[in-house]
Amino acid sequence: MFDQTSFAIEAHHLAKTFSTQAGIIRLFNDLSLTIRQGESVAIIGQSGAGKSTLLSLLAGLDTPSSGSVKLSGIDLNQLNDTARAAWRAAHLSFIFQSFHLLPELTALENVRLPLDIRGDKQAEQLAARLLEQVGLASRQTHYPAQLSGGEQQRVAIARAFVTQPAILFADEPTGNLDADTGENIITQLFELNAQQTTTLVLITHDSALAARCDRQFRLEQGILNEGLLS
Amino acid sequence: MMTKLALRQLKTQWRRPDGRALLMSIFLMTCLITLLNLTGERLQKSLVTRSAEMMGADLVLNSGRPLSPEWTARIKQSGLTTTQVTQFSSMVEAGDELLLTSIRAVDEPYPLQGKIVTSPAQNRETSPSQNKKTTEPSAALPSAGTVWAEATVLERLKIKRGDSLQIGYSTFTIERILISSPDRGTGFRSFNPQIIMRSQDLAATRVLAPGSRVQYRVLFSGPTKQVTETEQAFRPLLKSWQRLYAAKSDQPTSRNAMDNAAQYLKLSALFALLLGSFSIYLSLRRFSADQHRRTALLMSLGLSRKQLFQLFSAQLLAGWLLAAIPGTLLGLGLHHVVMWKLGTLLPQPLPPVGTLSLLSSPLLAGAILMIAGLATLLPLGNTSVLSLIRNDTNQAKSDKRLYWLTPLLVFLLIALFVDSITLALLLSISLLLCGWVAGLCVQFLIHTLNQSLKTKIRLFPLLTLRIRQQRQWHRLQGGVLTLLLTLMTVLFFARQDMLAQWQGQLPADTPNQFVINIQPWEKQSVTQWLADKGIPSTLYPMIRGRIESLNGQAIATAFTPEQRQHNALNRELNLTWGDQIPTHNTLIEGQWSNEDRAISIEKSMAEELSLTLGDELGFRVGSDLFSGKITSIRGVEWASFRPNFYVIFSPGVIDQLPATYITSFKINTQQKGASAELLQAFPTLTLIDIEQVLLQAQDLINKLSDSASLILLLTLLSGLVLVITTLQQDLAQRRFEVALLRTLGASANQTRSLDLLEYLLMGLSCGVMACVMSESLLFIIYKSLLKLDPQFHLLLWITLPLLATLLFTLTGLLTRKALTLPASYRLLKSSNS
Incomplete structure (x- = not known):
């Protein structure tokens, strides 16, 4: 299924415009970016700069007004809805700012859910192992409401890695956490990332966090510049 | 695990107020529709599909007068199996108790369709083996000198099987209890407690006399073709006092009342369906509005649209099962309560509950749930994982066509249901x-x-x-x-x-007793008897006749088609005569006149038939033809419980015609036994x-x-x-x-x-x-x-x-x-x- 390419993500001449009553808003124009497999990349920028829109284009959740995105050599926009959803399920994972755990499932059940969806028979062991890796072995049977914010995000991280994704998109993963907890979470995130050689795309507005990635990009006024400083 | 997720999701989501509202709507809707559907269907079934059994024949000739020799000959010629029934209302008596009943005097074979079901009653004299409470179709008719009576008769008269009751001059023993019988008669007669006797015993009771309100019926039965031929042959020959009912097309039994009941049930069902559909739709809309995040998350974890659809469908299905089954069961229970309540009003035994109609209500609820579910939950498939990243709560774009389709489909379902x-x-x-x-x-x-x-x-x-x-x-x-x-x-x-x-x-002085069928030779003694008891009363002669013409013109040309529908032109009227206006009537127009052939008519009849003073109405009583000129118009209080007449003649016109007398009077609480005494003194009177x-x-x-x-x-x-x-x-x-x-x-x-x-x-x-x-x-x-x-x-x-x-x-x-x-x-x- 994969093309013989060393690039996890190739985005060429991406443009995204929105039409509103006031006229057409051009969020960015002619934006290109390539990310190697196993690389970690941070995209930083001010609120409203279009970071989340860029992430959604890169993850194939949204279609660009022009330009193309290839993930592991595949142009998702050429696939139909079902095939695209199936490809995403097999190769991508997400970590969200607000954790998004299902309240009626235990920590273990939340982690194994993506494996269950694809019918993996090893779901239970794999999920338990991931929970152990994020230090929540003793909290397996707890429900989200019984966990702290940091613990909930660790469950979310375990859930994101349990499928051994090729690419992981993390959208402000520490945005809802205090500094210390955030630091712990990030350490665990990078550890798992290193172990699984996952390609990591991290959206943040925190320069210190961005600095821990292999490369950094700053999105400003529709232009993507490499490097932390504008 | 997916099943587990579906079940867990179900459990938490049905705990939400909108989930509960949805379950409650389905529950109430199935309950109500089951109740209405079953009740409606059984009412209709008991009237339509079993009408032959209920009529006791394939064809019934109903006549207000005894059959003429020509008719007797015609009936013989028809070649069908026939039998005659005489039905009349009469007060029956046992000890101090009185009851207005409907009595059928019949001959073998009877009935020609359906069967009479009777029960041996509990009786002290019967041996234990005879004492079992079985019901059995009876092969024969009451033995001479005995009657079969419905349980109500026994209850009201406070007697048991084997006891006797009095009809007119005769005393009868109650041989069996009537559980159900076809041929109950039409109109209010069919609601009265029923008694069956042999026609050979009728004459001795002397209850029937000229002018008595009696229905003479001939029942026919035979091959369908022959029945149809007979029906076609008889129909043009029918006189105004005769009606012909065919089991195929007519349901004589209180059709109007049942039609109204059916309409009421349909209206209720429609209301319930509209309310239910609306609640289901709104609660699902509310429910789906809260599912966007969850849907987006599940999709980000790899759930396909198909799996999503399965997940929600399973949830709807489970919700439906959870609510529709108890709803249907409760509806069935309530239906039985209603049937038990209405029990004596309906012909027994009732047809069984149809499986299809029992299933139709939960199926209907399921269909509405699915239609509403599609409209509200399908758009969830368009949810984007993007909403989790942007944290927006914008709902997925829904298909506008679905919103228009939903009410349309629900309406079609409802139309299908109310037929x-x-x-x-x-x-x-x-x-x-x-x-x-x-x-x-x-x-x-x-x-x-x-x-x-x-x-x-x-x-x-x-x-x-x-x-x-x-x-x-x-x-x-x-x-x-x-x-x-x-x-x-x-x-x-x-x-x-x-x-x-x-x-x-x-x-306070409104009469509470009506007496009809007073024969001319009893007039004097009844008046005397009432006077002796200190009961004021006036006896009015009553002659049954028809209006035949207006100012010399036949009805067909003298009146408009609407006017020709008026009751007064379509049945025999009760005519009377007198030399002064009844005290409880008011003179509205003209003058009371005792001139020869003067008549006074009732106000509403005058208005509806556009009759004015000076008009001349022609009448027929039996073979006699005569006319009268309108000299006054009277106001009549129909609910006064006094003898009231559309037409009153001046003396000298109809005095010689055979008449019976009618009166009404008030009996005080102290005189309670008086009506029983009156009936004992004059057993042929009909007292109401x-x-x-x-x-x-x-x-x-x-x-x-x-x-x-x-x-x-x-x-x-x-x-x-x-x-x-x-x-x-x-x-x-x-x-x-x-x-x-x-x-x-x-x-x-x-x-x-x-x-x-x-x-x-x-x-x-x-x-x-x-x-x-x-x-x-x-x-x-x-x-x-x-x-x-x-x-x-x-x-x-x-x-x-x-x-x-x-x-x-x-x-x-x-x-x-x-x-x-x-x-x-x-x-x-x-x-x-």
Whole structure:
């Protein structure tokens, strides 16, 4: 299924415009970016700069007004809805700012859910192992409401890695956490990332966090510049 | 695990108020529709499919007079199996007890279709082996000198099987108890307790005399072709006093009453369906609005659209099973309660409950659930994982076509269910229109009431804002609640008032006994007997005759087609003669005249047939033809329980014709035994105890309206569920508003008061509006249907607004959840992020 390419993500001449009553808003124009497999990349920028829109284009959740995105050599926009959803399920994972755990499932059940969806028979062991890796072995049977914010995000991280994704998109993963907890979470995130050689795309507005990635990009006024400083 | 997720999801989501409202709507809808469907179907089935059995024949010739020799010959020639029945109403007597019954005098073979089922009764003299309570089709007819009587007869007369009762001059032993029998007769006769006797015993009772109201029936049975030929041959030969009923096409048994009942059931079913569909749709809409995040997450974890659809369908299916099965079972139970209540009014035994109609209600609910589910849940498939990243709560784009398709499909389902597009359309439109008008009025009332609070409460500006925000929901809630309360109130008061007011309006000296069939030779002695007892009475001669012409022209040309439908032109009238206007009539036009061939006619008949003073009406009594000139027009109080006549002749015209006499009088409580004594002295008289007839009518009305109330009560519950559902529609908006107020410094008490004030205004407005609508409806019903003096119901104006306020406030407070200050902050924060 994969093309013989060393690039996890190739985005060429991406443009995204929105039409509103006031006229057409051009969020960015002619934006290109390539990310190697196993690389970690941070995209930083001010609120409203279009970071989340860029992430959604890169993850194939949204279609660009022009330009193309290839993930592991595949142009998702050429696939139909079902095939695209199936490809995403097999190769991508997400970590969200607000954790998004299902309240009626235990920590273990939340982690194994993506494996269950694809019918993996090893779901239970794999999920338990991931929970152990994020230090929540003793909290397996707890429900989200019984966990702290940091613990909930660790469950979310375990859930994101349990499928051994090729690419992981993390959208402000520490945005809802205090500094210390955030630091712990990030350490665990990078550890798992290193172990699984996952390609990591991290959206943040925190320069210190961005600095821990292999490369950094700053999105400003529709232009993507490499490097932390504008 | 997916199943586990579905089950877990189901468990938590059905715990949500909208989930519960959905379950409750399905539950109530299946319950009501099962009840209405089964009841309607069994009423209809017992009337239509078994009409041959009920008629006791394939063809019935009904005649108000004994058969002429020509007819007897014709009947013989038909080649069909035939038998004759004579049916009449008569008071029967046992000890001091009297009862108006319907008596059939029959010959073997009887009946020609269906069978008579009797039961040996509990009897002291019977041996234990004979004492078992079995029912069996009886092969023969009552032995000579005995009768078969329905259990009601025995109960009312306080006698047992084997005891005797008196009919006219004869005494009969009760041989068997009649469980069910075909050929009960038509009209009110069929509602009276029934007795079957042999025709050879009839003459000895001397109950029948010229002028007696008797139905002579000939029952026919045979091959279908021959029956049809006979029917075709007989139809053109029928006289005005004769009717022909074919089992295939006619259901003579109180068709009108049952038609009305069926219409009522259909209207109720339609109302229940509309309410239910609306609640289901709204609760699903609310439910799906909250599913976007979850859907987006599941899709980000790899759930395909197909799996998503399966997940939600499984959930809907489970919800349907959870609610529809108990709903159907309760509906079935209630149906049996209703059938048991109506028991004696319906021909027994009832046809069994049809499996298909039992299943049709849960299937209907399922179909509505699926249609509404598709419209609300399908768009969830368009949810984007993007919403999790952007944290937006924007709903997925829904297909507008689905929103139009849903009401259309639901309407088609309803039309299919009530089996008529016109009826469904007509009823839906009128209900929606009434609801819409009521809703608008309620909204206006809320606005007015709120304005009146302007200087009185501090929360006024907030309340005004709230009322403006909620106005579309207020219209909906107001419309539904007002309609339901109005229907319940009208039913309650119409039933209460009908008998109470009717009896109350009667003057103290209103007769409570009617006596008919007084033969000319008994006239003197009956008058004397009553006078001796100190009972004032007047005996009127009664002759049955038909109007044949007006001013020399035949009816067919003298009257318009509408006028020709008038009762007076279509049946034999009771004619009388006298030398002065009856004291209880009023002279409206002209002068009472004792000139030869002068007649006085009743006001409404004169108006409807456009008759004026000086017109000459031609009559026929038997073979005699004669005419009379209208010299006066009288006002008649038909509900006065006195002998009343359309036409009164001056003396000398019809005096010589065979007549029977009729009278009515009042018996005081001290004279209670007098009617029994009168019957003992003159056994052939037919005495009708009006109080007893009223009691029987009251019983009938109570039974029918109890069943109707049960149906309405369930409908009211469905309405409340709809109100709850609508209250939840913008719960998020309400909570957000409350949270904002809380963080801006409002106390928990103040926000509570705001909600409470809104509910109070809403309930009060609905109550007042329901009062207005009920009084108007009751006014119309009293004026045009029940012919009663309209009344103002003070009790209604006090209780209904109170009740509505209580209902609405309680419902509102039940769905309301208090919000703490920290929770308010969190809510605002999450909404902003």
